[in-house]
Amino acid sequence: MIRPIPQPGILDIAPYLPGKSGKPGSQTVKLSANESPLGASPKALAAMLEAAAHLEIYPEGSSRVLREALGEVHGVDPAAIVCGNGSDDLLHLLAQIYLGEGDEAVMNRYGFSVYPIITKAAGARIVMVDEPDYRADVDALLAAVTERTKVIWLANPNNPTGTYLPEAELRRLHAGLRPDILLVIDSAYAEYVTADDYSVGLDLVRAQQNVVMVRTFSKMGLAAARIGWMVGPDHVVDAVHRIRGPFNVNLPAQMAGAAAARDVAFTEKLRAHNAQWRDWLSAELSGNRLRVLPSQANFILVLFESPEIAARAFTTLLDAGYVVRETGPSYGIDNGLRISIGSEQAMRAVARVLKSMDEAQ
Numbered sequence: 001m002i003r004p005i006p007q008p009g010i011l012d013i014a015p016y017l018p019g020k021s022g023k024p025g026s027q028t029v030k031l032s033a034n035e036s037p038l039g040a041s042p043k044a045l046a047a048m049l050e051a052a053a054h055l056e057i058y059p060e061g062s063s064r065v066l067r068e069a070l071g072e073v074h075g076v077d078p079a080a081i082v083c084g085n086g087s088d089d090l091l092h093l094l095a096q097i098y099l100g101e102g103d104e105a106v107m108n109r110y111g112f113s114v115y116p117i118i119t120k121a122a123g124a125r126i127v128m129v130d131e132p133d134y135r136a137d138v139d140a141l142l143a144a145v146t147e148r149t150k151v152i153w154l155a156n157p158n159n160p161t162g163t164y165l166p167e168a169e170l171r172r173l174h175a176g177l178r179p180d181i182l183l184v185i186d187s188a189y190a191e192y193v194t195a196d197d198y199s200v201g202l203d204l205v206r207a208q209q210n211v212v213m214v215r216t217f218s219k220m221g222l223a224a225a226r227i228g229w230m231v232g233p234d235h236v237v238d239a240v241h242r243i244r245g246p247f248n249v250n251l252p253a254q255m256a257g258a259a260a261a262r263d264v265a266f267t268e269k270l271r272a273h274n275a276q277w278r279d280w281l282s283a284e285l286s287g288n289r290l291r292v293l294p295s296q297a298n299f300i301l302v303l304f305e306s307p308e309i310a311a312r313a314f315t316t317l318l319d320a321g322y323v324v325r326e327t328g329p330s331y332g333i334d335n336g337l338r339i340s341i342g343s344e345q346a347m348r349a350v351a352r353v354l355k356s357m358d359e360a361q
């Protein structure tokens with residue numbers, strides 16, 4: 001049968017698997033997608049509702065109001081910012097701009113599962129780099145670079161491991177790259193980092209011509225609004241503007257994002273809640289037969305003794321009303337479960353369930 005044929009490689013792509021939800025109508029608490037347990041900033045919500053009164057008018061196409069708010073809060077020139085329909089939008093655009101047939105993109109073995117999708121969609125090849133003990137290894141990343149390498153995808157902190165590269169290591173990674181290779185620092189969890197030696201990547205972006213930082217509001221209470229942003233050098237920003245959708249961020253999202261960016265008190269509240277319960281849950285579960293990777297994000301990765309025990313833990317948690325993320329299917333960590341940091345009640349319940357399961361073994 002003659003029919004339209006997708007470009008080479010498209011049908012080799014395994015679709016993205018989102019974190020599961022509970023059954024419709026059930027009371028299941030979702031701890032599978034790293035969403036905010038405190039909802040959205042009330043100021044963001046008010047701004048969104050106000051903007052919804054004018055849905056008949058096209059939004060301002062460059063997300064100017066949002067870029068100005070971000071510029072002010074983060075000390076960045078608004079002209080160096082591009083906004084997107086979620087950071088996924090921007091990651092796709094970067095792949096489309098810098099990758100093509102015959103090119104390679106380097107990423108970590110347990111890196112974010114969107115990177116292989118966008119790399120293959122652009123016709124390029126993904127080069128996976130091993131992470132000894134679930135941590136990015138700068139020497140191994142640099143050793144994986146060839147003359148065909150065009151992009152390095154790095155989530156920092158990483159999803160699903162929660163581990164991160166300290167600033168000095170990030171600098172060492174950049175220093176080892178040819179100037180024609182784009183280093184994409186995906187700082188999706190930056191707001192949750194508490195480590196002193198972390199850098200969100202802005203200093204590198206400012207000083208270099210081949211570094212981009214990508215951010216999102218999704219993990220800060222606005223996942224449904226789809227708001228991402230990036231900061232890069234002029235030539236990268238120019239290229240992204242040329243191919244992005246002319247109205248790629250809707251008006252309610254632009255206004256919600258601007259209000260959320262300025263609501264630093266709400267961001268601080270989320271960060272403090274997360275730090276408290278991330279560290280509490282990590283300490284509660286560590287020891288016995290469970291291993292919790294040290295996390296700087298708003299989730300933890302728990303490693304079980306075997307894939308079977310991890311699968312049993314997933315089901316036991318689900319029966320108790322908590323859905324978490326299995327890290328086998330998307331990430332190849334068959335003995336792991338990624339658990340988002342939720343409410344105090346949810347964290348106490350998860351700890352109780354997993355500890356009693358562990359003790360019953």
Ligand SMILES: *Cc1c(COP(=O)(O)O)cnc(C)c1O
Nearest residue numbers: 086087088112155159188216218
């Ligand atoms: C969640 C996540 C994103 C995606 O964010 P959106 O803005 O919702 O598209 C990007 N990168 C990493 C590492 C993430 O975990």
